[in-house]
Amino acid sequence: MSTQIDRVLTDIRACQICKAYLPLGPRPVIQAASGSRVLIVSQAPGRKVHETGIPFNDPSGNRLRDWMGVNDETFYDPSRVAVIPMGFCFPGTGKSGDLPPRPECAPTWHPRLLPLLTDVRLTLDIGQYAQNGLLGEQRGRTLTDTVKGWREYLKDGKLPLPHPSPRNQMWLRRNPWFEDELLPDLRARVATALDLPSFTSESLS
Ligand code: SF4
Known part of the structure; x- marks a missing residue:
């Protein structure tokens, strides 16, 4: 028997609303289940992700999994992520x-999909579009300001991150606090949200 979230996901996969603007046509790339514990809100799939239909199946995804301290098996399990x-x-x-x-x-x-995820314990707001959409007026003046103020969003279960694109290497070099302070906290919070035995114990792939 299909559940409400199954029906919404089916509707999304058939969506053609902005077909006229999509150079490669509609191919919604999402992953979700009612019991997902960690919610990743990012911008939009790139070309490689469009071709495979697998979210974050690219160098950005490799870096994101490293930031989160999870392997592919965990990341691609919708009951968890x-x-x-x-x-x-x-x-x-x-x-x-x-x-x-x-x-x-x-x-x-x-508005149709997010309320059906009833067990989310941590939301990662990745990049300026997600931060604009989810944090609204609470976000900082710039992406750097928002991410630097990451601790204040935790009370709402949210954690803003820059996009993990290799093109953001310069940003990471300019903001060493991100790797020194935020990433260890992120890994610990992901491990807690997913009930992983230890955030250092997963073999990263
Ligand atoms: S981006 Fe895709 S899923 Fe979203 S409104 Fe446009 S066609 Fe529909």
């Missing part, structure tokens, strides 16, 4: 990289 971007389909590429998530997507689907 949900991946729900601000735009579910690849939006195309502009002069300076991928275009922003389609503006129709999150307002259409997030």
